[in-house]
Amino acid sequence: MISSLLLIVFAAALCAWFASYLRAKSLPPFPPGPPQCPLVGNLFSLTSRPWEPCMQWSREYHSDIIRLNLVGTSVIVLSSLSATEALLAKRSAIYSDRPPAPMACDLMGWKYLFVFMNYGDEWRTHRRLFSQELSPLATENEFRTSTRVSAHHLLRRLLHEPKDYLEHLYRYAGEVIISLTYGGDAAVGEAPYIHLAEQGTKNIASAVVPGRFLVDVLPILRHVPEWFPGAGFQIIAREGKNLAEKMRNVPFMDMKRKMEEGTAQACFTVNALQALDSCRDSSSYFDESTVKNVAAVTSIGGVETIAMTLSIFILAMVLNPDVLKKAQREVDEVVKQTGEFPDLNDEDVLPYVAAVMRELLRWKPLAPIGIPHRLSTDDHYQGYHLPAGSLVIGNAWAILRDEKLYGPDTEAFKPERFLHSDGKLNKTIPHPETSAFGFGRRICPGSHIAMSAVWIGVVSMLAKLDIGRSTDETDEREEPHEMAFGGGGMITPLPFKCSLTLRAVEVVDI
Numbered sequence: 156m157i158s159s160l161l162l163i164v165f166a167a168a169l170c171a172w173f174a175s176y177l178r179a180k181s182l183p184p185f186p187p188g189p190p191q192c193p194l195v196g197n198l199f200s201l202t203s204r205p206w207e208p209c210m211q212w213s214r215e216y217h218s219d220i221i222r223l224n225l226v227g228t229s230v231i232v233l234s235s236l237s238a239t240e241a242l243l244a245k246r247s248a249i250y251s252d253r254p255p256a257p258m259a260c261d262l263m264g265w266k267y268l269f270v271f272m273n274y275g276d277e278w279r280t281h282r283r284l285f286s287q288e289l290s291p292l293a294t295e296n297e298f299r300t301s302t303r304v305s306a307h308h309l310l311r312r313l314l315h316e317p318k319d320y321l322e323h324l325y326r327y328a329g330e331v332i333i334s335l336t337y338g339g340d341a342a343v344g345e346a347p348y349i350h351l352a353e354q355g356t357k358n359i360a361s362a363v364v365p366g367r368f369l370v371d372v373l374p375i376l377r378h379v380p381e382w383f384p385g386a387g388f389q390i391i392a393r394e395g396k397n398l399a400e401k402m403r404n405v406p407f408m409d410m411k412r413k414m415e416e417g418t419a420q421a422c423f424t425v426n427a428l429q430a431l432d433s434c435r436d437s438s439s440y441f442d443e444s445t446v447k448n449v450a451a452v453t454s455i456g457g458v459e460t461i462a463m464t465l466s467i468f469i470l471a472m473v474l475n476p477d478v479l480k481k482a483q484r485e486v487d488e489v490v491k492q493t494g495e496f497p498d499l500n501d502e503d504v505l506p507y508v509a510a511v512m513r514e515l516l517r518w519k520p521l522a523p524i525g526i527p528h529r530l531s532t533d534d535h536y537q538g539y540h541l542p543a544g545s546l547v548i549g550n551a552w553a554i555l556r557d558e559k560l561y562g563p564d565t566e567a568f569k570p571e572r573f574l575h576s577d578g579k580l581n582k583t584i585p586h587p588e589t590s591a592f593g594f595g596r597r598i599c600p601g602s603h604i605a606m607s608a609v610w611i612g613v614v615s616m617l618a619k620l621d622i623g624r625s626t627d628e629t630d631e632r633e634e635p636h637e638m639a640f641g642g643g644g645m646i647t648p649l650p651f652k653c654s655l656t657l658r659a660v661e662v663v664d665i
Contacts, residue, residue: 182540183535183538183539183540184538184539184540185222185229185539185540185541185542186218186220186221186222186231186537186539186541187216187218187221187222188212188216188221188222188223188224189212189221189223191224194226195225195226196223196224196225196226196227197223197224197225197230198225198226198366198372200223201223201365201366203364203367204523205364205365205366205524206523206524206550206551206552206553207552209221209223209232209234209524209548209550209553210234210550210552210553210556212232213232213234213550213553219233219234219235219237219238220232220233220234220238220536220537220539221234222539222545225365225366225372225546226369226372226373227372228372228544228545228546229541229542229544229545229546230365230527230545230546230547230548231530231541231545231546231547231548232548232550233547233548233549233550234550234553234554235553235554235557236554236557236560236585236589236590238536239549239554239590239594239595241536242534242536242547243528243547243549243594243595243597244594244595246534247595247596249530249531249532249534250528250529250530250531250547250595251274251528251595251596251597252273252274252528252529252530252531253271253272253273253274253526253527253528253529253597254527254528254529254544254546255374256271256362256363256371257368257370257371257374257376257377258362258368258370258371258388258392259271259359259362259363259395261374261377262370262377262388262389262392262395262396263358263359263362263392263395263396263398263399264395264396264399264400265358265359265362265395265399267399267403267444267447267448267451268359268448268451268452268455269281269282269285269448269449269452270452270456270526270597271526274531274596274597280440280441280445281441281445281448281449281452282600283440283441284427284441284445284446284449285449285452285453285600285601286600288423288426288427288449289335289423289453289600289601289604291603297421298331298335298604298607299498299499299607299611301330301331301334301335301339302331302607302608302611303496303611303615305327305330305331305334306327306611306612306615307615308326308327308330309323309324309326309327309612309615310615310616310619310620312326313616313620313655314620314655314656314657317653317654317655317656318652320466320469320653320655321462321466321650324461324462324465324466324612325349325353325458325462326349327461327462327465327608327612328349328457328458328459328460328461328462328465328608329348329349329352329458331457331461331608332352332453332454332457332458332461332604332608333348333349333406333454333458334422335422335423335453335457335604336406336422336423336424336450336453336454336457337406337407337409337410337422337423337424337450337454338410338413338419338420338421338422338424338425339420339422347405348405348406348454349458351398351401351402351405351406351454352402352454352455352457352458352459353458353459353462354398355398355399355402355454355455356455356456356458356459356645357459357645357647358394358395358398358399359455360645361391362395363525363526363527364524365524365527365546365548368388369388370388376388381393402451402454402455403447403448403451404447406450406454407424407446407447407450407451410422410424410425411428414428423449423450423453424446424450427441427446427449428443428446431443431446453601453604456599456601456605457601457604457605457608459521459645460521460605460609461605461608461609461612463521463645463646463647463648464515464516464521464605464609465609465612465613465616466647466648467515467518467519467646467648468511468515468609468612468613468616469616469622469653469655470648470651470653471511471514471515471518471568472622473622473623473624473651473653474568475568476623478511478568478570479617479621479622481507482507482508482511482570482617483617483618483658485505485506485507485508486505486508486614486617486618487618489501489504489505490618496614496618497614497618499607499610499611502580503580505614506574506578506579506580507570507574507578508613508614508617509573509580510570510571510572510573510574510580511570511613512606512609512610512613513570513573513586513587514568514569514570514572514573514587515609515613516555516587516588516591517555517561517565517587517591518555518568519646519648520551520552520555520587520590520591520646521591521645521646521647522551522591522592522593522645522646523550523551523552523645523646524548524549524550524551524552525548525549525551525593525594526593526597527546527547527548528546528547528548528549528594528595528597529544529545529546529547530542530543530544530545530546530547531543549590549593549594551590551591554590555587555590555591560584560585561584572584588602588606618658619657619658620655620656620657620658621654621655621656621657621658622653622654622655623653623654623656624652624653624654625652625653625654626654
């Protein structure tokens with residue numbers, strides 16, 4: 156009886172395997188990719204900066220779409236703007252889901268961030284609240300005023316303590332984002348919130364790198380206890396979970412307390428909670444937890460993006476003094492003509508500065524690969540079979556180094572690549588924002604907030620500061636390392652020495 160049962164089970168398994176084999180034979184081939192090792196596939200072929208080998212493989216196989224295998228998980232990497240537009244944008248209905256993230260979501264507890272949520276009603280609710288309350292129109296006037304005040308504070312700090320420039324950039328970003336999210340009174344004592352946001356971003360960035368944690372490809376490992384040999388990821392996860400809970404609850408509960416006391420200032424959290432309270436018949440499409448989640452993701456994403464982009468700006472100016480002088484001359488000319496400090500509306504009269512802004516995003520994109528998408532059903536592209544369940548990654552690093560789009564020498568910082576020969580902005584060249592902030596329906600909805608704050612910070616420094624190489628005690632110029640960038644899931648420039656001094660030129664006050 157038992158032997159007959161085993162024979163039936165074996166026959167069924169054989170039939171299933173044979174049917175799968177025949178189906179695979181009838182399908183188009185997978186995209187090209189590097190050789191795989193047994194069982195683990197390409198797991199050990201990836202470095203801590205996976206966007207670089209993926210770009211190299213794409214060039215090696217002359218294909219803007221390649222496929223990797225991470226312990227049985229299919230990973231599709233797109234390395235051209237045309238491929239990301241064709242799949243992640245035009246076919247977004249099947250490319251907008253998120254893959255399971257055992258490390259970031261199950262163990263670290265970041266699943267409340269809507270960037271990790273599956274494509275569905277919960278994600279739509281969070282995205283709708285963000286877009287409604289933090290749209291460009293909803294934040295324009297008060298945001299610009301508060302950001303210019305924060306930029307004034309930034310310049311004073313940079314001149315007073317230039318060696319602590321990175322701390323000042325984070326404080327500027329914190330003032331801008333904390334004020335927008337939790338109110339101006341919170342921004343006054345923003346240091347703890349900034350520290351939380353900075354830690355949170357780095358924690359998340361380390362968790363989303365494909366293949367970095369084995370638990371992401373073997374989810375069963377999440378049940379392994381901390382004391383077990385090789386389970387160091389559990390310690391990292393526990394620390395991340397504590398951080399995730401603080402980031403979500405501490406500033407939010409502080410704001411609710413101020414609302415009860417009548418001392419809270421207008422901001423996203425206050426406005427959303429008041430709108431919720433006005434819907435006494437429970438007709439609102441969101442609840443308090445939605446407000447808490449959206450506030451947290453705004454703080455985490457905004458602070459790091461603004462601070463790091465401005466840090467990249469300073470590094471670029473140190474390495475390219477000719478770019479600095481051209482941009483300063485353009486800002487000076489606008490000030491002389493108008494008598495007013497340049498604003499966000501001055502992009503057309505500041506084409507070179509606008510080109511510098513675009514080159515900042517192209518040269519060192521903060522999120523070279525971002526968070527993977529998940530293909531919800533089988534698909535075909537360029538004659539290749541893309542299996543359902545695949546992780547799909549837009550390689551922004553490779554796209555923003557595409558010489559067909561951005562010209563030669565893409566490793567160099569050259570704002571001129573975005574300009575016509577007459578010096579006007581060439582708007583036919585794809586704006587790096589189309590790749591630097593994600594793709595399709597999962598593109599970052601707050602990029603306008605971050606880039607507005609970066610614009611004001613950049614123009615403020617150009618108007619008031621001279622930025623150059625540092626001089627040590629022996630009067631020798633110290634060369635900053637152009638490629639001294641941290642790893643993880645984000646490009647974060649490591650601290651470097653520089654000189655920040657007041658310009659000997661008359662400009663209006665900010």
